[in-house]
Amino acid sequence: MKLAPVLHVILFLGVIAAGVDASSAAEKQRPNVLFIISDDLNNFLGCYGDPRAKTPNIDRLAERGVRFERAYCQYPLCGPSRNSMLTGLYPNSTGIHANQQIFRQTIPSHHSLSQAFRLEGYFAARIGKLYHYNVPKSVGTNGHDDPGSWELELNPAGVDRLEEEPKIFTLTPGQFGGTLSWFASPKGDDQHTDGMMAIDAEWVLERCAQRKDRPFFLAVGYFRPHTPYVAPRPYFDEYPVSEMPLIEGVAEDQADVPPPGLASYKREQDKLTDELRRECKQAYYASISFMDAQVGRVVDSLDRLGLADNTIIVFTSDHGYHMGEHGLWQKMSLFEESARVPLLIVAPGAAKAGSVVTAPVGLIDLYPTLTELCGVTAPDNLQGQSLAPMLQDSSIQGRGWALTQVRRGRGRRAGGAFFGYSLRTPRWRYTEWDEGREGRELYDHQSDPNEITNLAGDPAHEATIAKLSEQLHEAVQSTYPASGQSPEIDPGLWAPNLTDP
Numbered sequence: 187m188k189l190a191p192v193l194h195v196i197l198f199l200g201v202i203a204a205g206v207d208a209s210s211a212a213e214k215q216r217p218n219v220l221f222i223i224s225d226d227l228n229n230f231l232g233c234y235g236d237p238r239a240k241t242p243n244i245d246r247l248a249e250r251g252v253r254f255e256r257a258y259c260q261y262p263l264c265g266p267s268r269n270s271m272l273t274g275l276y277p278n279s280t281g282i283h284a285n286q287q288i289f290r291q292t293i294p295s296h297h298s299l300s301q302a303f304r305l306e307g308y309f310a311a312r313i314g315k316l317y318h319y320n321v322p323k324s325v326g327t328n329g330h331d332d333p334g335s336w337e338l339e340l341n342p343a344g345v346d347r348l349e350e351e352p353k354i355f356t357l358t359p360g361q362f363g364g365t366l367s368w369f370a371s372p373k374g375d376d377q378h379t380d381g382m383m384a385i386d387a388e389w390v391l392e393r394c395a396q397r398k399d400r401p402f403f404l405a406v407g408y409f410r411p412h413t414p415y416v417a418p419r420p421y422f423d424e425y426p427v428s429e430m431p432l433i434e435g436v437a438e439d440q441a442d443v444p445p446p447g448l449a450s451y452k453r454e455q456d457k458l459t460d461e462l463r464r465e466c467k468q469a470y471y472a473s474i475s476f477m478d479a480q481v482g483r484v485v486d487s488l489d490r491l492g493l494a495d496n497t498i499i500v501f502t503s504d505h506g507y508h509m510g511e512h513g514l515w516q517k518m519s520l521f522e523e524s525a526r527v528p529l530l531i532v533a534p535g536a537a538k539a540g541s542v543v544t545a546p547v548g549l550i551d552l553y554p555t556l557t558e559l560c561g562v563t564a565p566d567n568l569q570g571q572s573l574a575p576m577l578q579d580s581s582i583q584g585r586g587w588a589l590t591q592v593r594r595g596r597g598r599r600a601g602g603a604f605f606g607y608s609l610r611t612p613r614w615r616y617t618e619w620d621e622g623r624e625g626r627e628l629y630d631h632q633s634d635p636n637e638i639t640n641l642a643g644d645p646a647h648e649a650t651i652a653k654l655s656e657q658l659h660e661a662v663q664s665t666y667p668a669s670g671q672s673p674e675i676d677p678g679l680w681a682p683n684l685t686d687p
């Protein structure tokens with residue numbers, strides 16, 4: 187019986203250990219979420235290898251978390267993309283294919299991403315643009331927001347909205363949101379909308395830090411670099427106009443693209459000279475760096491308040507953006523530049539910091555990812571995949587493709603409107619316009635990362651095209667609701683503007 191006291195000690199220690207485990211598990215709060223989205227931001231970021239971009243704060247997030255090299259929007263336009271991302275459903279299941287609409291008009295009982303968190307006790311707050319807003323006209327209002335998604339909504343408006351519009355250079359007088367337009371502002375960061383949003387976010391985080399009993403879902407939606415590219419002057423000075431590159435060989439590149447592939451071009455862009463193209467690029471980069479500084483400010487607050495260890499950070503954009511590639515500007519194309527988005531996820535304890543995932547993923551995947559990471563119940567009809575396994579092991583391939591769609595044609599729903607669908611696999615981009623009736627495109631990213639040579643007419647690739655076409659049609663099928671019924675928006679509500687006002 188000599189061993190008995192030792193056993194007692196072991197048992198006693200075991201009880202203490204179990205007790206500590208149980209209490210720490212009880213005290214361990216569900217993770218918070220800081221969801222940061224930029225508007226009309228492409229991959230002009232240092233962490234994505236851009237040679238000019240000065241984006242130290244976003245780059246820092248990439249080092250702290252996982253960078254998704256091939257992330258894509260489901261629709262290269264604010265409203266449809268954001269509705270899809272925040273419902274976890276493809277546009278064919280939200281019924282939202284244009285701006286000025288919200289999924290409550292089509293699938294009112296569906297729970298949005300932040301609503302799912304709210305239903306389980308999270309404090310959910312929105313600052314700025316999460317659902318669609320007209321930029322700049324809705325800045326300072328709720329835009330086309332969904333009130334059911336949030337407990338707190340903040341809509342600051344800075345000098346960019348309230349004072350400086352008359353000074354903005356624009357290709358079409360009086361137009362700012364859908365047209366190339368820019369202004370180097372003499373006012374400082376704190377007087378601009380995005381700067382005010384960072385200050386508001388800091389204030390919300392301070393409040394959250396005091397409420398230990400309730401986890402938060404804080405969504406911060408910056409308006410830059412959306413047109414008009416208005417940012418404080420010092421950010422413009424970081425990008426000398428003379429150093430802004432021009433795209434060469436556009437006419438040769440366009441020769442093999444079917445017309446719908448280039449239909450996002452706007453006639454007003456004929457007014458662009460090389461000097462204006464350079465100024466435009468400078469202003470876009472300046473707006474990105476200004477927005478990057480506001481990201482840094484919010485992340486610094488999270489660190490300062492001791493919240494970072496238990497907060498998942500997402501950084502992304504609603505779609506990509508052209509700066510002259512293929513002769514195109516802005517969004518609404520199915521080329522890589524318009525479909526691709528930056529996507530960074532920092533998840534303390536659930537992600538391998540500094541890793542890079544190359545599997546194609548979509549914004550549609552964020553809803554199931556965040557609910558899984560936080561143990562929040564998700565609706566059972568979500569159409570994306572959880573990226574949580576990829577955060578731990580970057581070699582996991584998941585679904586293996588991403589799908590982006592866009593509407594073409596001038597009519598309302600009948601009378602000539604059709605969709606283009608583009609499938610991105612690790613190697614290929616394959617696009618069908620109206621199921622091929624209006625053209626096909628095939629680009630080999632192994633040898634042609636800029637998508638210059640359309641291989642769709644090349645007999646040597648017939649087998650590849652047949653296989654990708656089958657894969658694309660299966661993918662499109664998966665974008666509809668399981669019931670087979672596609673939600674339709676009331677035609678009276680359908681807004682014919684295909685681009686962003």
Ligand SMILES: [Ca+2]
Binds near residue numbers: 438440442637
């Ligand atoms: Ca081409």
